[in-house]
Amino acid sequence: MSRKSPPFSLRLSEQTDRLVTAEAKRTKRSKGSVVETLAEEALKTRLVPGIAFRGDDYNRRAWLPLTLWTNCEPPSTNGLMISPEKLTAPF
Secondary structure, rough: OOOOOOOOOOOOOEEEHHHHHHHHHHHHOOOOOOHHHHHHHHHHHHOOOOOEEEHHHHHOEEEEOOHHHHHHOOOEOOOOEOOOOOOOOOO
């Protein structure tokens, strides 16, 4: 089990609270767990521009959207191409 930080208070806008509450009910998780997961994804998205997340709630994975690969030349070494599937996120 991972260690948690000390608790703190967070006030959400009414609209955000409705969205978080709906997501918590849909996924059968606590509101705190939903907010924590969304915050982690948002921070990773800011730290690594171009990254996105997809998959079911319990199996979300970081991935690089296809448009990124269609807009730039893939890296190569001695003519060997590196496929996007072999790249992994650092987290």
